[in-house]
Amino acid sequence: MKKMTALALWGVALLFQPHAEAKDLGRVGATFPIGEIDMLVWIEQRLKGFEQSGKLADMQQEFIEKVAENVETPPPIPLTTTTAPDTFLVDPSLTLAKDLIDTNGQVFAKAGTRINPFDTTTWPEHSRPPNQFEYSHVLVFFDARDEQQLAFAQTFESTKPIKWVLTGGRPNGASKHLNSRIYFDQQGDLSQKMHIKAVPSLVEQSGIHWKVTEFDVSHEVFKP
Numbered sequence: 001m002k003k004m005t006a007l008a009l010w011g012v013a014l015l016f017q018p019h020a021e022a023k024d025l026g027r028v029g030a031t032f033p034i035g036e037i038d039m040l041v042w043i044e045q046r047l048k049g050f051e052q053s054g055k056l057a058d059m060q061q062e063f064i065e066k067v068a069e070n071v072e073t074p075p076p077i078p079l080t081t082t083t084a085p086d087t088f089l090v091d092p093s094l095t096l097a098k099d100l101i102d103t104n105g106q107v108f109a110k111a112g113t114r115i116n117p118f119d120t121t122t123w124p125e126h127s128r129p130p131n132q133f134e135y136s137h138v139l140v141f142f143d144a145r146d147e148q149q150l151a152f153a154q155t156f157e158s159t160k161p162i163k164w165v166l167t168g169g170r171p172n173g174a175s176k177h178l179n180s181r182i183y184f185d186q187q188g189d190l191s192q193k194m195h196i197k198a199v200p201s202l203v204e205q206s207g208i209h210w211k212v213t214e215f216d217v218s219h220e221v222f223k224p
Helices: 008-016 037-055 055-072 146-157 171-178 186-193
Strands: 085-088 106-111 139-145 162-168 182-184 201-206 208-216
Touching: 037 055, 055 146, 139 146, 139 186, 146 171, 162 171, 162 186
Parallel strands: 139 162, 162 182
Antiparallel strands: 085 208, 139 201, 201 208
């Protein structure tokens, strides 16, 4: 069984120092065996200890409650209302990070190609539809914690089907108020891509761009 003294450990470190000279320093002090424990064994032992003490059941319940809380009330996106609403266009184009290859191993779109989903002339030639692409829905971003935004959502109308995108609040509660399916913008990914600066905001296709329209809801009155 291997043994190593504290001084020997210091000696090993000294070997990696520049210009170190090897010397027999002898043995100084007590020696102890190097002991290692398998990590999986350690975890199993800890879990058994938690189970016997009842702490494991508490941990499981706490985990379940946290998951349920995140589902019922996801972390909100830091977006606020505005009294000076703006309207602006967003380019939906994306740049391919790598070559796209078909089932025959042929490259049909090279890395670096810039594609606009609304502009079919930028699509790979073999997949171009005869007509321009049109998105069939509109998106409405809003925070259900704000009653004035809920009031706005209750009366908002569109000629296209609406997809409600929540940036804060309880999806289930908002769904009941609007009698509609609700989506939550997890981690604000969609808000960032659409360059959302304030809520509520309407996002819709406008030619080969997204058009973002902000709304002032300061005069809205919520009706429970």
